[in-house]
Amino acid sequence: MIRLVAMDLDGTxxxxxxxxxxxxxxxLDELAQNYRLxxxxxxxxxxxxxxxxxxxxxxxxxxxxxxxxxxGKNLAVTQRSSVEVDNSSVTKRVEQLRExxxxxxxxxxxxxxxxxxxxxxxxxxxxxxLGDKLAFDPDRTRRRAVYGRVKEVFNEFTVFIxxxxxxxxxxxxxxxxxxxxxxxxxxxxxxEEVIYFGDDYGMGGNDEDIYKSDTQFVCIDDYxxxxxxxxxxxx
Numbered sequence: 001m002i003r004l005v006a007m008d009l010d011g012t013x014x015x016x017x018x019x020x021x022x023x024x025x026x027x028l029d030e031l032a033q034n035y036r037l038x039x040x041x042x043x044x045x046x047x048x049x050x051x052x053x054x055x056x057x058x059x060x061x062x063x064x065x066x067x068x069x070x071x072g073k074n075l076a077v078t079q080r081s082s083v084e085v086d087n088s089s090v091t092k093r094v095e096q097l098r099e100x101x102x103x104x105x106x107x108x109x110x111x112x113x114x115x116x117x118x119x120x121x122x123x124x125x126x127x128x129x130l131g132d133k134l135a136f137d138p139d140r141t142r143r144r145a146v147y148g149r150v151k152e153v154f155n156e157f158t159v160f161i162x163x164x165x166x167x168x169x170x171x172x173x174x175x176x177x178x179x180x181x182x183x184x185x186x187x188x189x190x191x192e193e194v195i196y197f198g199d200d201y202g203m204g205g206n207d208e209d210i211y212k213s214d215t216q217f218v219c220i221d222d223y224x225x226x227x228x229x230x231x232x233x234x235x
Contacts, residue, residue: 002216002234003193005035006180008207009048011199012220013039016164017130020052027227028055030235038183040176040196042162042206044114049075063170063206064179065116083117083171090169093153094121101146119169120162121150128165136165140202143167147204161204168206177209191215195233197226 010016013024020028031037038058041048045061045068052070059068059075067079094111098104108127112120120126123143124133137143143161151159154169162168184194191214198207199220211217218233220226 001193002195003036004038004184004187004189004195005031005230005234006038006040006194006196008176008196008198008200008220009039009041009043009051010163011223012197013226014051014223016134017051021224023227024223025055027230027235028057031230032056035234036187036189040180040210042160042168042176044116045077046075060176060179060183062114062116062118063168063174063176064182065118065174067183080116082115085113085117085119085171087113090119090154097121097150097153101149117171118174119157121167121169122163122165123167124165133163133165138164140204144203159204160206161200162206175209176206177213177215180210180215197230199223 007013014020028037032055038060039048040060042063043061045059045066048059048061049070056072057070059070061068065081066077068075068077091111098110103123106125108125110125112122112126122128124136140161147161150167158170158172158175160168160170184191195216195218196210197218197220198210200207201211201219202208218229220229
C-alpha cells in the first residue's frame with residue numbers, strides 16, 4: 001500500500017525552471033487527498049517552492065541538504081546542512097575542464113557555489129538564456145560524452161548530469177537515494193510504501209540512484225504525460 005508519493009521536479013512535473021501547468025497542479029491536488037507528497041530536488045527548497053507554489057507539500061532540496069514544508073502559501077525550512085568547499089580549487093578545476101572540453105565561451109559566472117556546499121558547473125554559464133539551455137543537450141548526449149572526465153576531475157564528489165546544460169557536483173554522501181532513505185526512516189515509512197516519479201534515470205542522471213534501488217520507480221519521459229500516468233498508477 002503506497003503512503004508516500006515522491007517526485008522529481010524539472011522534467012517530471014514541469015519544463016526546466018518553469019511553473020507547472022494547470023493540469024499538473026490539479027493532479028497534485030488530487031494526489032494530496034490520499035497520499036503524502038514530497039518533492040525530491042537537486043535545487044534548493046526556496047527555489048522549488050517558488051517554482052511550484054499553490055499546494056501543500058514537503059520538499060527535500062539540494063540532494064538532502066535541506067528539508068522544508070509548504071502550506072501552499074508559506075515555506076518553513078526544517079533542516080539545513082552545509083559542507084565547506086574549497087572554492088579556489090573548484091574554480092581552477094572548472095577552468096581546466098572548460099579549456100579541455102571546449103566550453104570557454106559562456107555567459108555570467110563560470111561556476112555557481114551554493115551555501116549548502118553543492119556546486120553547479122553550468123557549461124553555458126550562470127547567465128545563459130533559458131532557450132539556449134533547453135536546446136543545448138535535450139537528450140544529454142553531449143554531457144554523457146564527457147561525464148566520465150568530469151567525475152575523474154571531481155572524484156571526491158558525486159557528479160550528476162543536472163538540469164538542461166550543467167553538472168551538479170555534490171558533497172558525499174548526499175544524493176537523492178540517500179535523502180529519500182533518511183526521510184522515510186524519520187517518518188516511519190517503509191520502502192514498500194513509497195513510489196517515485198522521475199525523468200532523469202539514465203546514466204549520470206540525478207534520479208538514477210533511486211531508479212537502481214528497490215524503490216518503486218515510475219519513469220516520466222515527457223512532463224506533459226505526468227498527470228495521465230499518475231492518475232493511472234495511483235487514482
